[in-house]
Structure formats: structure tokens, C-alpha cells
Amino acid sequence: MDSKRCVALIAHDQKKDDMAEFAREHQDALSTFRIVATGTTGGRVQDACPKLDVIRLKSGPLGGDQQIGAMIATGDVDMLIFFVDPLTSMPHDVDVKALTRLATVYDIPMALNRATAERLIDFHINR
Template sequence: MRLGLAANRLHHLGEEAALFRWLRACEAGIRELDLHLHAVGRTCDAIVAAGMLPGYGGLRRYPYGREGGLMNLVAEVVGLGEPQRTLDGAIYLIDPVDPSSTFPEAVALKRQCVIHGKPFITTVAGARDWIEVARIQAGYAPDPGADSLHAFELQTIALIAHDAMKPQMLAYAAEHFDLLSRFARRVATGTTGQRLNEMAWSRGWPQEQTWAHRYESGPMGGDAQIADLVLERRCQRAIFFEDPHVARQHEADIQLLERAVTTVTDDAVCVTSPAVAQHWAMAAMARVRRKN
């Protein structure tokens, strides 16, 4: 298993930086999974300088970003016909005020991950959660250190889908209705929320109760409303089925929600493709069964 790895400068400055918090929390899982980390130059240098992952052969150094390192990761997400240079996804710990996170190669990295159904992980919480999901899929016992991430009964989850993706969101929510119903609260934007409620009522959810609290539609500010929940740490997860092939007039609102997630990097997880969401749901439910 191979992941691209990059972190904006803020996230590898000092021993308590986000990159190192993730590595300390997940080093055992990284080694168990034999996870190969294809790390952009400065990120790799910071890991080595901090003495993290000592003796680990799965860390591979790429050029600095200015020398094309991030561009290399984009190409490897797409695939180069060589198994050892094909990535299964990418972790890019983003500082929301670092302009390099909006450079074309950074935007392309996310877009190609979404198009190819691979994880694009931008927060410490997301990176920790991905390691736990991969461990569960590999047959390992649940890590008690990940229990707080999977305390769904204390969490709010946002379910958002662009127009072309709404049928997939409805199918996904129906398939994983029991898991999603474990959350303390579900929120959604406009039409998606209405359709989710209709699906839930058809499944026996009490007619007098909404299954998903509806905010405004995306173009009318629903993404911004949910971004505010994320910033206030009142929404811990977002499943956001994006259509990467269509330009949207409210793109700024979508970026606002994604930026809010990266602002609270230790507290929020965002999944942006149906394939990744499917893997997460199956592993999360398997983890629930093993814990019980």
C-alpha cells in the first residue's frame, strides 16, 4: 500500500506539529500495514530530522515541491503503469492560509484522487482515521487509541452531494443506514437533506422526526452553514460526494467548507468520493462489531 505524503510548512515546524502528532499516534499502524510513504522533499526531511519512523524502509523521498515533487505525486495517483509508482491515495496536511495549498499541483492532487476513487486526506484526524480503517480491513484488532474517532454516538456527520452525485448519496445512505443512524446528528444541504429524510421515513424512521437536519442548498449558503458547524467543532465528519467534472457557481462555498475542515485538523474528517466512503463505512461497521 502506497500513499503520497506532503505537509505545509506549519505542520512540520516543532515537535508538536501536525505531521509529528499523526506519526506518533499511528507509527505502529504504519509499520503493521507496511505502508509506503512517498513524501515530498521538505516533508521527508522533517520526518528524518525529527527522528520519526527510525529504521523504517517504507519512507521514500521525492523532490521539493518547487522541483516538482507534488507534481510527481499527482502523476502517481493517476498511475504510470508501474506498480511501485502507483499511489493508493494521498495525505496532504494543509495549512489553510498557506498559498501553496491552492497551487495547480495541489488542486490537481485532490481532483485526481476524487476522479480515481482514492483517499485525499487533509487533516490529522483524517489521517489517523484512514490508518485505523486500513488496519481493520487488514484484519487487525481495533486500536483503543482510535476509539474517540469512532465514538459516533457523540458526533455529527454532514452528508453533502452535488446534483449529479445525489443518487449515489441516497444509495450510500440507504446501504449504510444503520451505521449512519448511530451518529448523534446528521446534517445535509437542501435537496439532499429532503431526499435523505424521505429515504429514512421509508425505512421506518419516525415520521415526526427528521433523520437529517436540513440547511440551505449549496448555492444558497448551505455549505457555509455547515462550515460554521465544523469550525465550532459541532460537526466532526463530512461525506461530500463531489462531481469533479462540473464547474459550480458556488465553488467558493465548497472551498470554504474544505478550508474549515483543515482549520480544525485534529477534529474533523472529510471524505470526498463514493469509493472511499464505501471502504470507510464497511470498516467502521466491522470495527463496531469487533468492539461489541
């Protein structure tokens, strides 16, 4: 695997614009990471930031959440930024809970909203 630290980017449908804007504002910092993302989120980030190298996995409901969970379990993901939409029910909510549980079990930094993601990126820039 690449020696760069890896960040996983995921966003629920109502938060994909927020994720694209976040990536645009922080593309210099994100360029220091290897980036993996669920399919649609990864596409939106690539459209917003064509210079970023984003590895797109499957869409979340089609297994992308589980792919990222497996990468967390094998130590291949160092940080998770997951913009969740708590006001919309998700048919794959079980996968989402499993993903956040894995991030907790494997003790990786995890942001579930933009404010926390900003702090994680700021920490990365200033260390």
C-alpha cells in the same frame, strides 16, 4: 448539543442519487450519528431512508455549505461526506473550496467520493 457524533452530508446535483443510495446501504451505521445535510441532499436522504433523522440546512448555493462550515469551525461536525462532481462547474465553487479547507484545518475526516465514504463508515462500524 446531542452527545452523538455528527456527520454532515452534501452532494452536488449529479451525485445526489449516489448519496441517497449510499445512505440507504448504510442507514444502520448512519443512525448512530446526528446527521446534518444541505437542503436538497437532506431531502433526498430522508426520502431514501425515512427512519433517519436528518437536520436539513439551507441549499448549498443559498448558504448551506457555509452553515456546515460554521458547524465544523465550532466543533459541531465530526465527519464530512461530500460527494463532489468534478466534471460540472459550480457557481458556488468558492463556498465548496472553503468548506473543504475548513474540514482540513479542523482535521476532521472528510470523504469526497463514495469509495472513501465507504472506508469512513466501515471504520466507524468496526471501532
